[in-house]
Amino acid sequence: MTRHNNWYVVYTYPNSEKKIYNELNKREITAYLPTKGVVRQWSDRKKKLEVPLFPNYVFVNIPPKDMWMVLMVNGVVKFVSFNGTPAVVRDSEIDLVKRLSSKANVVSNKNFYIRGEKVQVKEGVFSGLVGKVMNKKGMTRLYVELETAHLMFSIDIEAALLKKLD
Known part of the structure; x- marks a missing residue:
């Protein structure tokens, strides 16, 4: 069994x-x-x-x-x-957390997304990741929620790697 x-x-x-x-x-x-x-x-x-x-x-x-x-x-x-x-x-959410926690944060001084905007990472190790933007002190911070557990975490990422979602 x-x-x-x-x-x-x-x-x-x-x-x-x-x-x-x-x-x-x-x-x-x-x-x-x-x-x-x-x-x-x-x-x-x-x-x-x-x-x-x-x-x-x-x-x-x-x-x-x-x-x-x-x-x-x-x-x-x-x-x-x-x-x-x-x-x-879900296993896919655990895999995502493992992938994110194993990588160094990427910092940028570009700041052209609006707080709360829904975006998707378009390239790189985080490609496909969807979250909401939180701009902080010149950095673009992306907040990601694990839907099934309602836990949140954030990553700092270059704004150029993001695309806006409707």
Whole structure:
């Protein structure tokens, strides 16, 4: 009999995503914790850190019958649910997050799109990606929503790589 696994999103206690991710791996539960690099400034030094792309969330790939095993991990609060049903994240959305979180941000000083405009990336590694524009401090920032989980993330991208959608 074929075992069917789904991607789910678990909500965690603050700042415990990495600990939960490691514990899930120890228990041989497939988990994914997308991260992004940030530079943190202290009074005496700067340090580059990897922080969760979605604070308080970890993705797990399990059959529905094994959801209880995830809830037994210390720090896991609950599964993200809609109308009482745990949200299933499509494989294509997980692949998109993996693709985006593995690439460096592209920064531009061009600023000719209007905030809230729906656009599509026309070339490059993000080709085909659709989102809404958020201009910030001379950069074009594209916000992307994972529809099935209602999670949002953003990328900085050259405005020249975008095309407006109606």
